[in-house]
Amino acid sequence: MVKVRKKHRYFNWKRKIKRIHFSTVLLYACMLGLVAFTALPLIYMINTAFKPLDELFLFPPRYFVKNPTMKNFHDLLTAVSGTVVPFSRYIFNSLFTTTVIVFLSVVLSCLGGFALAKHKPAGSNFIFAVILAALMFSSHVTAIPTYMVVNFLGIVNTYWALIIPKLASAYNFFLIKQFADQIPDAFLEAARIDGASELKIFWKVAMPLLRPAWTTLVVFSFVNNWNDYFTPLIYTTSQAMKTLPLALSTLGGTSIARAGANSAAALLTTLPTIILFTALQGRVMETMSYSGIKA
Amino acid sequence: MADMTEIKTANKSLLKPDRKKVMKSWWKKNGIGYLFLLPYMLLFLIFIVIPVAVAFFLSLTNYNMIQKPDFIGLTNFKILFMDDDIFLIALKNTLIFSCIAGPVGYIMSFLAAWVINNLKGRKFFALAFYAPSLTSGIAMSVVWLYFFSPDRFGLINNFLINTLGVTTEPVLWTQDPKYILRVVIFISIWMSMGNGFLVFLAGLQNISKELYEAAAIDGIRNRFQQLWYITLPLMQPQLLFGAINSIVGSFGAYDIAVAIAGMPSPEYSAHTIVAHLFDHAFIRFSMGYASCIAVILFVMTYTLSKVCMRVFRSRE
Numbered sequence: 001m002v003k004v005r006k007k008h009r010y011f012n013w014k015r016k017i018k019r020i021h022f023s024t025v026l027l028y029a030c031m032l033g034l035v036a037f038t039a040l041p042l043i044y045m046i047n048t049a050f051k052p053l054d055e056l057f058l059f060p061p062r063y064f065v066k067n068p069t070m071k072n073f074h075d076l077l078t079a080v081s082g083t084v085v086p087f088s089r090y091i092f093n094s095l096f097t098t099t100v101i102v103f104l105s106v107v108l109s110c111l112g113g114f115a116l117a118k119h120k121p122a123g124s125n126f127i128f129a130v131i132l133a134a135l136m137f138s139s140h141v142t143a144i145p146t147y148m149v150v151n152f153l154g155i156v157n158t159y160w161a162l163i164i165p166k167l168a169s170a171y172n173f174f175l176i177k178q179f180a181d182q183i184p185d186a187f188l189e190a191a192r193i194d195g196a197s198e199l200k201i202f203w204k205v206a207m208p209l210l211r212p213a214w215t216t217l218v219v220f221s222f223v224n225n226w227n228d229y230f231t232p233l234i235y236t237t238s239q240a241m242k243t244l245p246l247a248l249s250t251l252g253g254t255s256i257a258r259a260g261a262n263s264a265a266a267l268l269t270t271l272p273t274i275i276l277f278t279a280l281q282g283r284v285m286e287t288m289s290y291s292g293i294k295a
Numbered sequence: 296m297a298d299m300t301e302i303k304t305a306n307k308s309l310l311k312p313d314r315k316k317v318m319k320s321w322w323k324k325n326g327i328g329y330l331f332l333l334p335y336m337l338l339f340l341i342f343i344v345i346p347v348a349v350a351f352f353l354s355l356t357n358y359n360m361i362q363k364p365d366f367i368g369l370t371n372f373k374i375l376f377m378d379d380d381i382f383l384i385a386l387k388n389t390l391i392f393s394c395i396a397g398p399v400g401y402i403m404s405f406l407a408a409w410v411i412n413n414l415k416g417r418k419f420f421a422l423a424f425y426a427p428s429l430t431s432g433i434a435m436s437v438v439w440l441y442f443f444s445p446d447r448f449g450l451i452n453n454f455l456i457n458t459l460g461v462t463t464e465p466v467l468w469t470q471d472p473k474y475i476l477r478v479v480i481f482i483s484i485w486m487s488m489g490n491g492f493l494v495f496l497a498g499l500q501n502i503s504k505e506l507y508e509a510a511a512i513d514g515i516r517n518r519f520q521q522l523w524y525i526t527l528p529l530m531q532p533q534l535l536f537g538a539i540n541s542i543v544g545s546f547g548a549y550d551i552a553v554a555i556a557g558m559p560s561p562e563y564s565a566h567t568i569v570a571h572l573f574d575h576a577f578i579r580f581s582m583g584y585a586s587c588i589a590v591i592l593f594v595m596t597y598t599l600s601k602v603c604m605r606v607f608r609s610r611e
Contacts, residue, residue: 027410027414028414030410031407031410031411031414031420034407034424035420035423035424037485038423038424038426038427038485038488038489039423039426041435041438041439041442041485042426042427042430042438044438044441044442044450045435045438048438048441059447059448060447060453060457061448061449061450061453063450108334108335108338109335111331111332111334111335112331112332112334112335112336114331115327115328115329115330115331115332116328116332119325119327119328119331120328121324121325121326121327121328121329121332122321122324122325124328127332127336130344131339133597134339134343134344135539135540135543135600136539136542136543136596136597136600136601137347137543137592137593137596137597138543138544138546138547138569138592138596139547140547140549140569140572140589140592141346141347141350141589141590141592141593142342142343142346142347142350142589143572143576143589144346144349144350144353144576144582144585144586144589145345145346145347145349145350145353145586146342146346147576147577148349148360148582149341149342149346151360164338164342165342167338167342168335168338168339168341168342168343170339170343173335173339198327198331202331223428223429226431227430227431227432227433227434229431229432229433229549229550230549230550230569230573233573233577234577244431244434245431245432245433245434245550246433248431248433248434248437249433249437249553249554251437256448259441262437262438263437263438263441265434265437266431266434266435266437266438269430269431269433269434270429270430270431270434270435273429273430273431274426274429274430277422277425277426277429278422281418281421281422284493285421285493285496285497285500286497287497288493288494288496288497288498289497289498289500289501289533291494291497291532291533291536292494292498292530292531292532292533292534292535292536293532293535293536293539293604
């Protein structure tokens, strides 16, 4: 039926598909499936946040929203009947504490990590070993003595209690140090010969060179502190000091009637981290390639 | 003449090292470095190093924050392992959790990074895969609860009953102790898959293509040989970093478990070590006993991380 030549071409084409395309298509399909799995609750959250009340009570429950409305956000942000503290206060608390932590902790880590990598004062190896060791346990281990310090300072239930204990992050320090290791000394020497002070060298030469690293830390530090639940759980006693995750956990049950408000709150909590990451994704990838630990 | 005197003074200082001068040159060499390190190290000492030591000390005492700590030796550890059944449940849960969620998340994030690295649209896939790790465990638990809701309104129950028709009664995902830990593990894996992912993806991008080409000439035939003989050995530092993060993260499991199952969870079925620590430290204020739990948590994650370092070193 088919001419030999055509048949030949057809098989060639088929073989090509088999060799390159079929496995690739399968791979893409697999990955899209995985993406669907990771995105499933996120998309549900977005949809539910915009659902009007009657769609929340639909039976059987529907995944997607049909008539999107802003009412859930409106209720959450403006109507505060029943709750003493307006939701915007939680947003402010989270935003304020996270921003201060990110700024200070990144500056401190940059100063220290850069000094350890490039100035290498006596005892550097020991200091780095200790910091590496600090990567190997979670902050829960030190929660009790840290609580005692915070209690001693008399700053329980203030913003300081949420900020100060989190400034010395071993993770941040480690990443900066690893990244700073590969900065050529020549840059710094050149600046020194030009008569720049060490602080100026740090600020004008090192910081621009470290930019991918500290941008990455801004992302990670923001994500971790924004989502942190344990610290505010310990250090805040009043409703007005709660941060978003803590407030979310006590927002008022998980009944279906609350699904819209809960999803709206969850969306507001999730959005900033995703936006920040998307904006700075390129720099993050650049930095993470230096993150390895040489055993 | 000026040269001569200079040499003379230089000689003198060589013969009799002036203490002040030694200090001065030492300071010149190290001072700036220390000054730069000072602010970080000060906080690091106060909030990380000293607390670890204090936790070790407190674990040997009976301390309630009001009276002075009362030294009682290893009694806390004895009670913890001999009499505290709830701790043993917490320990068991944490171990089950870590043994499943840790490795599964780790392997999946590596495989995903490995596959995505060769795909078009890498940036999109990376974002999609990493997005859950950017979210708050508490916020997403609230959302997941609508999936695992124990009534007919729950999306998963609805799917099982109406779409698949495998059961007629809704499964009590978040109330039946049989299922709670599984649900928590499932959600945790969803959230933590991305954690090592970025590190791995970055590591993969660092390996130059020429290496693979050279290896192909040397007789490496398929992708899996490539993976085993080239990629994995070269990614060893990233793999180690990911492993340590994964260990620390999975042993510190707490918020998702609390958000899903409450505190205390039904029959302590989702009670973790950190939950136990929190309960004793910040609800009952028995700081000595809670420090003892903290020390055990420390020893477990630290030892495991060290073991990991050994394993990775021996593979080199």
